[in-house]
Amino acid sequence: MFGWKKASFDNYVEAYNLYGGGISTSPEVLQFLHCRLNFNEKYFVKIDGNGNILAAVCVWDANYLAGDPNVSQKFSNPYPVCSDEIILPIKQGHQCVLPFKSKFLSCKNADNVINGFHILNAHREICFVKKLSGKTVNTRNRELKRFFNNGGKLINILNITTDEFVDIYDELFFMRRQIHIDKKAIKELLDEIPSxxxxxxxxxxxxxxxxxxxxxxxxxxxxxxxxxxxxxxxxLQDSSIGTIAMWVNVRDAITLSEKEEVEMRFSFGRPTFDYKERWCTKEKLYRVITL
Structure with missing residues (x-):
């Protein structure tokens, strides 16, 4: 096990609070999923000679990193938690061998995981919103101002109920794709973890x-x-409406991150569409090679 020891959920929470992680690996999301789906989850930690936690990991289905999309699909996970990137709570500078599988390890852990490789991972990547130029910001704000001047308005989802948000999202999603969302699953997730x-x-x-x-x-x-x-x-004839919907969220994410004085990691997922090139830069994903 390369020094990994079985641990408790509380041990994992301690590591996450110390070193951070992703959404799919957050204690709240893991606990939510584990109460509803049988992933056969287990927790492991690395500790130093003084008993301090250096790293922690949750494992699904015997030997896969929690949050792995292949395992989520296998267990028919209906909840809208992205699995495009797995960030583990590992202390900066600590290096370890992971005896657990995934092809979606974040570049945040690239220097931590000795047996993580990008070149052996079909060049998988993920898109994150880049630092936008002043020209781009001005263009987006002009589009937003024109939207307001022509009868548009914004409502923050924190100012409406979860039921109202889910109904509106379902309506607009159906207009775009002609299929409905899983309203029950989304409502359950947002009601249980409103943060x-x-x-x-x-x-x-x-x-x-x-x-x-x-x-x-x-x-x-x-x-x-x-x-x-x-x-x-x-x-709607205004072809920029989708761009404006994305811009107001990116704008608010930038504002919140600057207020909290922390890094913004706004993921647009895998590089599947050309529009992501305009918004994002790509980061490598790593495959964990195990015996």
């Missing part, structure tokens, strides 16, 4: 126009924002 809530809904002439569904989790050195999906009224 995940983040973002704004765009209204045009008092009707829902667009929403980018984002969840957030702050840890010791950064704030994670995960872009889950987007819905919009496809009948």
């Amino acid at each position: 995940l809530k983040f973002g704004n809904i765009l209204f045009w002439n008092n009707n829902p126009a667009a929403v980018q569904f984002v969840i957030k989790k702050q840890c010791v050195n950064w704030i994670n924002f995960d872009f889950i999906n987007i819905g919009r009224d496809m009948n």
Whole structure:
């Protein structure tokens, strides 16, 4: 086990509070999922000679890192928690061998995990919002001002109930994709962990126009924002409505991160669409090679 010892959930919480992690590996999300799905979860820690925790990990299905999308799919996880990146709570500078599998280890842990490799990982990457130029910010703000001048308004999702948000998101998602979301699963997640809530809904002439569904989790050195999906009224002629829906959330994420004086990690997921090139830079994902 390369020095890893079995541990408790409380040990894991201690490590996460010390060293941070991602949304899918946060104690709140793990506890939520473990109460509803049988991942056969186990916790392990590395400790130093004085008994201090250096690293912690939650393992699913015997030997996979918790949050691994393949395991989530295997167990039919209906809850909208992104698994595009797995960030483990490991002390900066500590190096270890992970005897657990995944192809989605974050570059945050690249220097920690000796047996993590990008070159052997089909060049998997993830997109994070980059530092936007002054020109881009001015352009986005002009689009937003025009939206307001033409009858648009914003409502922060913290100012409405979870039921109202889920109904609006479902309506706009169906307009865009002609399928419905799992309203029960989203409502259950947001009601159980309200701190995940983040973002704004765009209204045009008092009707829902667009929403980018984002969840957030702050840890010791950064704030994670995960872009889950987007819905919009496809009948609106303003082609920038989707861009505005994304911009108001990115703008608020920047403001919050600066206020908290921590790094912003706003994920747009895997590089699947061209528009992400305009918003993001790419970070490598690592495969953990085990025996």
